[in-house]
Amino acid sequence: MALSGIQIYKMLPQTNCKECGFPTCLAFAMKLAAKQVELDDCPYVTEESKQQLAESAAPPIRLITLKARDHEVAVGNEVVLFRHEKKFFNRPGVLIRVVDTAEEAAITEKVAAASAYSVDYVGLDLRLDGFVIEAASGDPAAFATAVGAVRASSGLPVVLKSDDPAVIEAGLKVLEGEKPLLLGANSGNWEAMADLAKQGETALGVMGGTLEELAELTEKIQATGVEDMVLYPTASAMGASLAMQTQIRRLALKNFRPLGYPTIAFAGDGGNPARESTLAAHAICKYAGFVVVDTFAPELIYPILVLRENIYTDPQKPIQVLPAVYEINDPKPGDPVLVTTNFSITYFSVANEVEGSGLSAWLLVTDAEGMSVLTAWAAGKFDAESIAKAVKEFGIADKLEKHVIVLPGHTAVLSGELEEELPDWEVKVGPREAVDLPGYMKTVLT
Amino acid sequence: MPIEIPVDKWPGTVNTVTLGATAADGGTRSKVVTIGGERSLPFMHFENETPHPPVIALEMTAARPGDWSQVLLDAWGDVVDDPARWAGACEEAGADLILLMFGLNDADGNPVTPDFAVGTVKAVLQATGLPLVVLGPGQAEVDNEILVPVADATKGERLVLGLCEDANYRTIVASAMANGHLVLGRTPMDVNLAKQLNILMTDMGLPLDRIVMDPTTGALGYGIEYGYSVMERLRLAALQGDAMTQLPMLVNPGYEAWRTKESKVGEGVPDTWGDWAARGTHWETLTAVSLIEAGADVVVLRHPDSVTRVREAIDELMTLETA
Amino acid sequence: MSRYIATRAIRGANALVGEAEVMLKQALDEHGADTPVSFPNTAYFLPVIFGMTGREIENLGELPEVLDHARSLLHPTPSAKHWTPYLGETLDSGMATLLAAETIEAIRYIYGLQPELLPGFELAGGTSFTSPDMNGGADGSSNGHLNGAIDDIQLRSWGIQLVDGRMPGFAAIVGCAKSNAAAVQIVRELQRRNILTFLSGNVNGRSIIHQLLEEGVELGYDTYTVPFGTDTISAIYALGFATRSALTFGGMKGGQAKEILHYNKDRVFAFVLALGEVDDLKYAAAAGAINFGFPVIADTVIPQILPTGVTTYEHVVSLPWHEIDGGDDLEKAERLVQKCIEVRGVKVQVADVPVPVPYGSAFEGEVVRKADMRVEFGGKNSRCFEYLRMGKLDEVVDGKIEVVGPDFSAVDPQGSMDMGIVVEVAGRQMEQDFEPVLERQIHYFVNGASGIQHIGQRDITWIRVSEKAAEVGFDLESFGKILHARLHSDFGAIVDKVAITIYTDPEQVDQRLDEARAAYDFRNKRLEDLTDTAVDVFYSCTLCQSFAPNAPNHVCIVSPERLGLCGAYNWLDCKASFNINPTGPNQPIKLGRVSDLETGYWEGTNDYAKVGSHGVVEEVAMYSIMENPMTACGCFECIVMLIPEANGVMVVSREDTSMTPAGMTFSTLAGIAGGGIQTPGVMGVGKYYLASPKFISADGGFKRIVWMSSVLKDTMSEEFKIVAEREGDLELIDRIADERSVSSVDELLAWMEAHEHPALTMDAIF
Structure with a gap:
């Protein structure tokens, strides 16, 4: 049972110091009860209270931020199943996938165009959030080259995708000072991947075809000290993915920690924009933290970005147009x-x-x-x-x-x-x- | 690690509604469409089976549409001048049912008459074996003037007649009751208004298994989130056992999507909008798929390509198997 | 139940069943059992027999069973000595009469006696009896005979209108009117109201059909006035019509007698008007009609059956012609029809507002400037009041508009004069509690007229009429016409009759104003007495959900002592609203068992909270901000928020944009208070709730208020004076801080010390 603002207030210092950014302890407590802030924002809370509040205070879905030179994308922190219950907080990152077996020039061209893409929607500037670089080659050097090509033509965050830690490591080296997502850990490679994530202070993607598989991996990885994870349920057909995404969200909201992470969904299917459009819509509506498309085409990207904007609008604060x-x-x-x-x-x-x-x-x-x-x-x-x-x-x-x-x-x-x-x-x-x-x-x- | 999957056990069930009647049941349809019956949120197959997948209707007009996007007119070609051929084309394009829309005028630009309406409906029924939704132009007087004779002339077909709205539902409901048809009630994106209209319609004695509701939606970019949430809320209320929300939902993403500037206009728009025709179809498809996720039982579309795509999506959503 | 009626109906039924048996025997002898029987152009066989018994009669040989059934329904006439209830017997006899009557008409069709021949007569709009062998008339046209049974095509067309409400109902007139003029007037009154009229029967051989024909009234489908036949038996076609309505529109099957009868009672607004002497057969037929829920109104002296039961209101009403209030037959006819409508509960629509200026909500906000003004009532220079009261149904004359005193033509341009508008309304669903609710509508109704400005209410009403409106003929009577039309169209569910008197005679204004003020006082008192414990239902309010979709799970629960948080709807408003629109946004919440009267929990309110919030809220406390407070949408007038340091609460008004001691302004707080989510410690309320004895009474009540926006202190000063008295501390309001002196917790605490605020010494609020 979640605590009410008043119950939380009793455990706060009640000094109205304002250092949390709120005018009073009660206001902060109410925000905390609504899971809109983190307890860590209060510098004076006692250890004892912290412990008592931990359950109530931690967001059920961890906030994961990917960072690069020009952009940050934060996903997670969701608290509801339906947007009308409160709202969906963090827009899913929409990413474009490139494959390291493609010509470097082709990669550069696609990435540069996607990276520069910007479209106006009711006065909002909608953009893509980054790229997934997939190691189809299996070759660390080729992968590093591809990552380099992406980085040379874009400052957006990236996801490095391979199940070979050596390949990932090669890519990671190119991304000095960034926070990419490493995708990812599976039952065979998780230890090496967790090491990489820890060293690079990056987020780690965890792959699995079932909830059990995912949960076991996240627990083991968390035990190694990696906190930032993203779930990659590998069921890709819409029905199966809807079931898994829904179950993950439900369990997370019930404070089932091993699944308390945002997810990533791949809508790309060998560059069939027709199917990508439906899969992307599906992923945006139903709980994906990152949505990956293969095709970069404005006529496809524009509606996807608009849908994301619409679904993640605060139902209590309607979208406004400029007077x-x-x-x-x-x-x-x-x-x-x-x-x-x-x-x-x-x-x-x-x-x-x-x-x-x-x-x-x-x-x-x-x-x-x-x-x-x-x-x-x-x-x-x-x-x-x-x-x-x-x-x-x-x-x-x-x-x-x-x-x-x-x-x-x-x-x-x-x-x-x-x-x-x-x-x-x-x-x-x-x-x-x-x-x-x-x-x-x-x-x-x- | 064994995980107990949270399963929602709902007390309520969405009404099962059958559209169209075969000869055995007093109509002439070669195929009927049954919708509703859900006992879970959309596609939660691990909780309950989905007895009837969402279906796709194609919209056509009784007279050549004056305000449709050129992309649509190009896609359909000259069948838009002939309702019978258009209906056949809709069936060929893979529609489960057809929504026939009357405007204020007939093909020659004269005000629609009961004869024109009856003639057109009969021609469409002749040309296709699919169930039919027939909508008047939305002006109470005209709706009543043409829908009553259409209802009389097609007794037993289990057509869906509409639109029943707050201000005008009694005549349409009465003529549906007298002739064994169904009705479509529309309310403007509001759970309570939807409930209220359903109460009023059933108050007249029309059984719940002959009503479909259109809670209204907006197109992608133009208010879809309101319609989306109203639909989710209606469906949740239905599953929680509120009888007056347990009606299957029909929404019209085709109409909504194709009247946006993005779909309708090809010139003088930003380059960042990309290819016009592809954009229009994407706009419609994304709108439709999102609304299906929110609980739509019938989506009405306009572009034949969208039918294929939305059909694939529904098929995929109907199975738990991985691709 | 009147023994007299029972006796005569049972006697009439016995006679008719006997007559039918004789006729049937003769027909079987002469034509044989295989002879087909049917009414023209219907798929429902002999409809009453089909509906009531499920028998699909197609030939003569099947009719004896029907009459056997009819006979089994007959009873001996009641003994003169023993007093037993006769309703059941009488209704059975009525049913037997209907079966016999339909049998007789079916036989008459075989003999070519139906439709009844009437040489020279021409049906308006023809008939569907186009087949010569079906036609009583020799030439196969619509000439030379009455209408007989109604065919299915016409049934469908009228049936839809009856179901969708375009036609309010039908009248079956049986007999002969007092005079030809009365006959014409009765039919005209019915036609004017779009009520379908069926004619049959006679008195000593003379029928209302003859009367109307003599006066040149066109009869037939086209005029909605259908002559069945000149005998009483032909009235059976009316019930055949009613039965088929249920079969067609109610989706019922033949033999579902109970369902068909209920359908008619609930949905077909029909009545029988018996003109002239009522004989046994008419009593028997009337008993048949009562089975359908159709009441009988007679214009002669007969015993009445006033208790309700089978019909919605009275069963049999006698309104003797000579006793009807009215100067001539025309007026009497009008009153008689009015009475029929009341007894059946037929609702009549008044479509247009008959005033010489444009009318509509578009004109609601118009301002009439002094320079453009013809005359004003109220304001600085004259008095004006409006008062609406409930009258008795049989005393209020609908549509009566009277002006007592001179019109404003006598007043100089831009002058002023006294005026009192007194509205009397009556209705079966009207309650005295609705008076103020309806009275407040006068403002909107009058404002809808172009060129008229209305401000205020009660005895502070202020009305201006523009020069333009006066020029085109807007006068005092126009006010009455507006109110009559709008009260009918907007409040038809509770209002059946409206009469308006406009007083301008100064002496009369004086007198009526005193009456009105007494009524205002009475109402105020009534509101004070109206406590939460005095009622057993509260009301839900989801009004705002229609246009404030941002709080989908919020519902207001409105009690007598806690109005809606928007301030617009109190308990009486909700009650009236529910009566007017039973499926609308205000639904009654039966309180059921009290779980905790102090905090404000009832079984009913908790159950409703769960359902109304779609499961988001489990419980709601009516009188607490600290536990399970009521949620809010966003349209609250003020926000109440706990100030823990002060052991109390603050109240900030929507009008107040300044910083509050909670460290947040109204608009920031609104984000916490709204959204339909329960947040203990914060609550949005309507400002009048602050003065209620039930204001957070579980948490200590009004004395908990340590800070409030000064605008509240100003606008609510009268109410707060009373609160201060109630709380036994006349200085109480002055002890409460406001934004002029306090904008932080520290300042607040200092203020409270300095002003000895009671919250300092109250129990800890949590």
Whole structure:
């Protein structure tokens, strides 16, 4: 049974020293109860309390961070099975696989392109997180060359994949000062791999076809002092992988320590992008900590990165779009201003409807802290004042001949106040639902 | 190390619903589709078997679609001008069932009439042996005007009629009840609204095994996470025993995905979006697979290639064997 | 049960079954057992017989069994001496009557006597009897005969409308009206309400069908007014229609008598209107209708059966024509129809708001500026109040709008005048407790009119009418029309009748205002008396889940002493909301066994918490912040949070953006308090809960508050005065710190010392 914030508070120093980054011990205790912080953040907690709190304080899934020159990727620390229960915390790292038997030039080209890839999604800059370098050659020198090629064309973190410790060691040497993932340890090589991980202070991937196999290995490896591990359930077909990923997540959340690590899933299947797309979607939805694809193609990577963003959105803090004036279908000075909030779904449904209708309009998006129209209105974040403020801030009036502003139907009640705030404007009340906007624009506004 | 695998034992079961009726059961379908019956979260075969895998519907329109992406029009070719041929093509593409969508106008641009609707539905039924979902344009008056005669004219076929929405469900439910059809209820991404509509529809006397619900979803990038979580929550509530959430779910990733800018627009978009046609299909496939993970029993698609891919994914998900 | 009715119904049934037996014997002799019997164009055989007994009658030879069954349902007439309940016997007799009547009509079809011939008559909209040999008329058209049985196609078309609610119900009229004018008016009243009307029967040979024909009223499918026949027996077609509705739309099978009867009672809003003298046969047929849950209303003096049971409300109601309130036959007819609708519980929709200005929610927020104003009521220069009260069902006249005093045409432009709006509502589901709930709606209803601005409520109402609205004809009566239409359309579930009186006569305003104020006081008192222990249900509220999807597992449990955390819904609101929308966001939670009254645990609330939170929350304490506090979505008015150092709690209001002694601002705290997760020590609440005697009463109550946002102190000062008295410390509010003087724990502790805050000496909060 998890402890409540108040129970934890009793075991804290109660000095409100703020060194943990929280204003009071109680606030820290509540965060701790919610498993959003680590007990180590409190410098003054007693050993006795530490012991008592250990069970409750450690995150059930260890946070694993891979580091390289230009980027860090952290996965794990998840606390729920379903995103609506709280949220999924750390976006899975999306990695591209290269094989050391490929031409060096081909590796360089693929890695450079993937490494530079960046796509804008609702104002967010989405990128890939790194590479898996797979030793198909079995030759340490060839592997080291491939790793070198990757490192020469990218500063993103890497996963070194081979079950031969000698090969891994050769690759590791190229990555001075980084924290890659070594993939990985199996029942035959785990001791040598654990040594490498310890020496290099890297994370170690653990391979196994069953939960038992995985758990036995992690326990043995942990006993050697390696703490950072990543599970690689080798069942690759979707049904089997879903079962294993789910079981690992469930057991981890029940504080079954041997499986309390993030996982890695390979969606690549010899470069069949059709199958990669479904496997990647599956892995993102169902619990993978790293998702590896073979194909680097923008039309595939873009939707994968967007899906990751969507599934890992905090359900309590909706995605927001930037408050601004959005131009839909090349609006002219005579076109109307439609106003809505910066909750992404609200924005998208309005923008989509208008865009799809072929009609032009200026879409004024106000800062409503990411709430939908009704919620924002109820919370006082979408009122005549804030709308008027946005109108002025974005200087929309200067772009217009006709000053017509359309309120969402649900907030008809704001029309009077808005008229007072914007005396030179004609305030109209639009439909309640975005889907009725095109009809409204055709009949009422023209 | 022996590990005790945590197994969820749920008290509830999703309703089993059969779409379409063969001649033996009063219809003319050569094939029927049964969905639902789950006693676990999707594909947890180690807990309970999944009695009926998710199925794929292909969407077609009664008149050439005016607003579909060029990618889709290219994929289907000229069958989009002939509902009967289009239905045949859907069957060939591997659909389990067909969703026939009426717009406000017929092929000549005139407002849809009951005769046009009945004629089109009959032509499609003739052209395919698959079960059929028939949706009106979503305006209460028009929906009722065309769906009632369609229901009358196809008595016993176990069509799925829709959309039943909060503001307009009574007429559609009544005509489904009178003619042995099923209905599709849609609510806007909200567990309670979905429950409420289900209560209202069953209150009219329509049995639960004749209702499918569409909890609504968003496309990838356009709110999929809301639909996804609402579906997960509905399914959890169903398994926990809440009867009014135990309806199989139908969602329309095809419609959602193909109206996004990413799928619809090929020019003037960033290079980082990649190839248009491939992107559109990926967009649809990723949306569909994610929703299947969340508990969809029927996914409605638009692109024939997506059918193949989603079918492969379902087949893989239905087995515990490794590839 | 009236012995009189029982006697006459049983006698009538005996007679009709006998008559049917004679007719059947003759028909068998003349036509033979193999002669097919059927009603035209139906797949349901003889529908009442099929529905009630499961027999698929296809020829004459199968009918004797039916009549044997009918006879077995007959009973001797009640003895004059012994008083026994007769309901069962009477209902059985009614059923026997229906079986016999349908048998008779089936035989008459064989003889070409049905549909009944009526030379010169033309059915509006024709009929489906297009086959000459099926047709009583010689030319095979729809001319020269009445309608007879309703065919399946028409059944389907009307059935859908009855099921989907476009048609509220049907009326089976039997007999003859007092006058032709009354007959026409009754039918017009029914048509106006979209109620399907079936006509049959006569009084001394004269039928309402004759009356209507003489007045040139078109009868037939097209006018929703169908002439079955001029005898009582033809009324059986109405029940055949009802039976087939259940078979078609209820998915029932022939022989499922009980299910079919229940279906009709629950879903088919039909009633029998008996006009003129009621003979034995009519009593018997009426008893048959009561089996279907259809009540009988007569316009003559007959004994009434008022208790409910088989029907939803009264079984038999007598409303003698001469006693009906109304100046002429037209008014009487209107009242009679109104009464029928009430007795059956038919709900009538008023579609439009009949005012001369545009109406809709789009106009809710309009402001009428002084310069654009025609007149104002209330505000600085005049008085205005609104008062809604419950009236008696038989006293409130629906739609009556009266203006007592001059209209505002007499007032100078931009002037003001006194006004009182008194609304009387009546309804079978109406309760006095709903008065304030409905009264608060007046604000929204009036605001929906373009050019009208409404602010405030009760006796601080302030209404402005714009010059524009007045120009197009908006007057005092318009207020009444708005309220009548909206109360019906939005609250039809609890409101059957609405009457409005607008007072502008200053003396009257005085008087009515006193009455209204007495009622306001009474309501306030009522709210005070309404404690958690005085009720046995609380209500759930999931209203916010529809538009605040970020807390999927949160539910509010609303009790009389703890309103919803958004502040918008109290217990009475929830109760009304449930009555209006039984499948909506407010569901009753039966409390069941008390587990711990001090902390606030009931079996019912805990069970609900589990279900409502989808298993996330196991238990919820109604009166504690320290253990199992209620969860929150995010729309709370204030956040209460434990300050352990102070042995108390602080309360921060949504309006307050300053730093609190918890080291966090409201918006940071909201992240901890919301999300539908139970976090002991933090809780989101509605601000009126602070003044409730049950405010964290398990943890020490109001005295635990050591700090609160000053805006709360200001806006709640009246309520807090009462709390201070209740707690026996008039200085209590002044001992509580606020953001103007305290923004950290250290400052708080110093303040508490200086102001002798009671929490310092209370038991440790944990």
